[in-house]
Ligand SMILES: [Zn+2]
């Protein structure tokens with residue numbers, strides 16, 4: 001695997017440890033893992049606590065899910081409908 005970097009800001013986790021974030025959580029967590037829809041994020045700044053962090057900002061979460069869907073569709077050669085079947089809805 002490449003050197004770990006935060007997906008959002010590119011920091012390497014030296015000051016703020018990197019967490020593995022499942023782009024599609026809850027019931028779809030396992031599938032996120034299966035299809036490689038996981039990213040590293042700075043624990044405080046980008047993942048959990050800051051106002052713009054993924055778990056605080058709906059917009060940021062939405063962007064990440066859109067990215068995850070496009071990645072899955074490309075990697076698996078899925079249509080939007082295929083994605084919807086696997087992950088319950090489309091984020092495009
Ligand atoms: Zn997370």
Ligand SMILES: [Zn+2]
Pocket residue numbers: 006007008009010011041042045046
């Ligand atoms: Zn970051």
